[in-house]
Amino acid sequence: MTAHPPELQTDVAVIDARELRRRYGTRGRTEHEAVRGVSLQVRRGELFALLGTNGAGKTSIVELLEGLAPPDGGQVRVLGHDPYRQRAQVRPRTGMMLQSGGFPGDLTVAEVARFWARCTRGARPVLEALEQVGLAHRRNVQVKQLSGGENRRLDLGLAVIARPEVLFLDEPTTGMDPEGRRDTWELVRDLRDNGTTVLLTTHYLEEAAELADRLAIMKEGQVVAEGTAAEVVAKHPSRISFELPEGQSSESVPSLPGVRQRKAKGRHVTIQTEALQETLTLLLAWAADTGVALERLDARSASLEEAFLAVAEGPSDALVGRAA
Structure with missing residues (x-):
């Protein structure tokens, strides 16, 4: 029925x-x-x-x-x-x-x-x-x-x-x-x-x-x-990306709050976070304390384009869900 x-x-x-x-x-x-x-x-x-x-x-x-x-x-x-x-x-x-x-x-x-x-x-x-x-x-x-x-x-x-x-x-x-x-x-x-x-x-x-x-x-x-x-857009993580100095391993970057995913390719590190301000504040504090220069530093909230692509490119059975 x-x-x-x-x-x-x-x-x-x-x-x-x-x-x-x-x-x-x-x-x-x-x-x-x-x-x-x-x-x-x-x-x-x-x-x-x-x-x-x-x-x-x-x-x-x-x-x-x-x-x-x-x-x-x-x-x-x-x-x-x-x-x-x-x-x-x-x-x-x-x-x-x-x-x-x-x-x-x-x-x-x-x-x-x-x-x-x-x-x-x-x-x-x-x-x-x-x-x-x-x-x-x-x-x-x-x-x-x-x-x-x-x-x-x-x-x-x-x-x-x-x-x-x-x-x-x-x-x-x-x-x-x-x-x-x-x-x-x-x-x-x-x-x-x-x-x-x-x-x-x-x-x-x-x-x-x-x-x-x-x-x-x-x-x-x-x-x-x-x-x-x-x-x-709020349902999708913000992004922080930067390059470490020559000889600096990505493993030296500490665990940070709010991080959903962290990727490293050579010197380039990309972090997806649900707490942009807190994650970025502690990242910069670590860099200042250790004297590490973060090159090409870029931090931004998610965009509608990123939210759209996450839906379009995600698995068919992974519904994003409606905003409350």
């Missing part, structure tokens, strides 16, 4: 997904379960980032949340409704930026925007929408002549043309130059600050760290870490 997921708390979460599952293919050898029991809750006005390597299941779960496909298990509510079965109640209040817009290349930017506005309830003026994403000066250019980054800006402009309550952004800044990426970040922040709930998937860890109120890391169809960026 299949257990039913817990009751959805739609009065708390704008996006509320419980034990979602999605399969491709037929049962047997060709079946692939892309989403395996994922639960996510996103509050109103929150920006939530979904991270994971290619094939982790990010796009599959976003399509379930957008109502583009029904789940094979579990339940989902967006704005209190089933986004697949009650699409008419959900779609006018949401915006979607897919990985590719797929607009006809022979149409101009303005023609595409006008067409989209006519199909969208409550759309703002086309020129205003294009100005918001920095494309007003390109409005008479054919879509096929846009750069990859400009195409993504057009996709974003159309996704927010009706000022959605909930916005889904699937890899929004792929192909953008650094200036375009920063401009997009500012726009997304403004939307969030004005009450739009945003669910973002991205490969850019800096983007997630910069924008997200909370984030989740997926691996093989499951959420394996969740919380604020600081909470996720």
